[in-house]
Amino acid sequence: MKFHDEIMRRRTFAIISHPDAGKTTLTEKFLLFGGAIQVAGAVKSNKIKKSATSDFMEIERQRGISVATSVMTFEYQNILINLLDTPGHKDFAEDTYRTLTAVDSVILVVDSVNGVEEQTRRLMEVCRMRDTPVIVFINKLDRDGKNRFDLLEEIEKELKIQLHPMTWPINSGKDFKGVYNIHDKSLRLFAPNTKADEEDVIAITDINDPILDEKLGDRDAAILREDVELVDGVNGPLNVDDYLKGKVSPVFFGSAINNFGVKELLDTFITIAPPPQGRDTTARRVDAEESKLSGFVFKIHANLDPKHRDRIAFFRVCSGKFERNKYFHHVRLNKKLRFSNPYSFMARDKSVIEDAYAGDVVGLFDTGNFKIGDTLTEGEEFYFTGIPSFSPEIFKEVVNKDPLKTKQLERGLLQLTDEGVAQLFTQFGGTKKIIGCVGELQFEVIQYRLLHEYGASVEFRALPFYKACWITSKDPKKLDDFTKFKQANVAEDKDGALVYLAQSEWFLNTEITNNPDIEFHFSSEIH
Ligand code: G4P
Numbered sequence: 468m469k470f471h472d473e474i475m476r477r478r479t480f481a482i483i484s485h486p487d488a489g490k491t492t493l494t495e496k497f498l499l500f501g502g503a504i505q506v507a508g509a510v511k512s513n514k515i516k517k518s519a520t521s522d523f524m525e526i527e528r529q530r531g532i533s534v535a536t537s538v539m540t541f542e543y544q545n546i547l548i549n550l551l552d553t554p555g556h557k558d559f560a561e562d563t564y565r566t567l568t569a570v571d572s573v574i575l576v577v578d579s580v581n582g583v584e585e586q587t588r589r590l591m592e593v594c595r596m597r598d599t600p601v602i603v604f605i606n607k608l609d610r611d612g613k614n615r616f617d618l619l620e621e622i623e624k625e626l627k628i629q630l631h632p633m634t635w636p637i638n639s640g641k642d643f644k645g646v647y648n649i650h651d652k653s654l655r656l657f658a659p660n661t662k663a664d665e666e667d668v669i670a671i672t673d674i675n676d677p678i679l680d681e682k683l684g685d686r687d688a689a690i691l692r693e694d695v696e697l698v699d700g701v702n703g704p705l706n707v708d709d710y711l712k713g714k715v716s717p718v719f720f721g722s723a724i725n726n727f728g729v730k731e732l733l734d735t736f737i738t739i740a741p742p743p744q745g746r747d748t749t750a751r752r753v754d755a756e757e758s759k760l761s762g763f764v765f766k767i768h769a770n771l772d773p774k775h776r777d778r779i780a781f782f783r784v785c786s787g788k789f790e791r792n793k794y795f796h797h798v799r800l801n802k803k804l805r806f807s808n809p810y811s812f813m814a815r816d817k818s819v820i821e822d823a824y825a826g827d828v829v830g831l832f833d834t835g836n837f838k839i840g841d842t843l844t845e846g847e848e849f850y851f852t853g854i855p856s857f858s859p860e861i862f863k864e865v866v867n868k869d870p871l872k873t874k875q876l877e878r879g880l881l882q883l884t885d886e887g888v889a890q891l892f893t894q895f896g897g898t899k900k901i902i903g904c905v906g907e908l909q910f911e912v913i914q915y916r917l918l919h920e921y922g923a924s925v926e927f928r929a930l931p932f933y934k935a936c937w938i939t940s941k942d943p944k945k946l947d948d949f950t951k952f953k954q955a956n957v958a959e960d961k962d963g964a965l966v967y968l969a970q971s972e973w974f975l976n977t978e979i980t981n982n983p984d985i986e987f988h989f990s991s992e993i994h
Pocket of ligand 1: 484485486487488489490491492493606607608609610721722723724725
């Protein structure tokens, strides 16, 4: 296949939602359509068996949340789809935000009963910042949900996006009868647990077709006609350009668990969702069709399979062709690296690949060369921009419970914090190790993983800090004085950079005012 065609047939996206809205269920239905799994329930049952497709940590099973990002690649109608899974839990939001830098579009799942929830809001903010094209799937129509007009208004207002309904539901809950496809003017009657290949679409001439009365009853047909007239009258056909610019979001209604409305969603997705897009770097904008390879690491995960001690860097190809055993330039380390076992994530299995194109996510075995945001090129010097860095809000001191395992603990702390879920600091002039996270749950995950993956037992002691600011100064003497004077509040990050740990906003503002020669940085991007 030609280089251009390889790129054009790829779609790289993420499904995002507040926990429990139905992201896992929708993922599973997509995988069924793509033939990547054979039976419904496979994703869920894998979850329990631990060798999961979309969620792979045992703690995920215990907690019922999806902890780590994984990638699922499948084909549907000759389109190669890379679905990047994201943790829904707010304590792992940083992980999700970074994953959103590696996709070209998203599908947002909203629960029709709960409407817009906290995480939906936050995730959409990130999408809006990057003008990511968004398709909305309103799920759980088989339950008595909110009035659909109210719900659409709520989503538009709360998420600050303009919606464009592509389908329209007929009732909800036990009276749910199906969806009318506004654009191809067809009716899909609701049947629980629709099979992936079932074609139960009723073609009608237009909204006035008497078949509607026959199938839905006079009352529901009349309501549908009124609704559709209103919605279609306001919107007209979808302007795909506006969708691609992130200005308008097409909306689908359905029930993921019943595989209802999912095919319409997927069919539209592969038609309108953008192929791999260009990306900004510190030097210039890189186009997906450039012949030379470039890409960046957006996630690192150690020990994907607890039986093997491997660490994997997730690398998004942004341009050119990634080839096995070819030397690439690691910009930060100024080093040539080649990969003999890069793998892709087809369905449930990892398989070694020979090459990959823009839009693909390649798993690279790593022996400590990679950090989040690292860039590979064929020699050019730049970094991809816009990858959010992590700003911790909760700080705890690491207490080693098993001195015999000190080495393992140190290695574990370094590796786990390289993955980007937490930051590691060392007390200035001392040895005390401090971990900074955005959520409490991350401490539990770190504690669990240190024990299970490194054999190191730790406890955490809460510290009274609320923010970490990187400090620099043009006057080394002033920086030195400040550091000595504020020793109890100063730490070094993993790269030896100085960090001021503030107890409260008031303390921080006071220090900023009293020390005009010191610069306090609230870095929000890795590059
Ligand atoms: P998440 O990944 O976004 O967290 O959500 P997930 O798919 O795990 O779905 C959350 C719950 O919502 C699950 O129920 C799932 O079965 C249910 N669900 C998903 N889609 C629909 C739908 O269209 N209609 C209805 N009524 N429910 C839906 P659970 O009780 O938490 O799990 P399970 O016992 O069903 O596995």
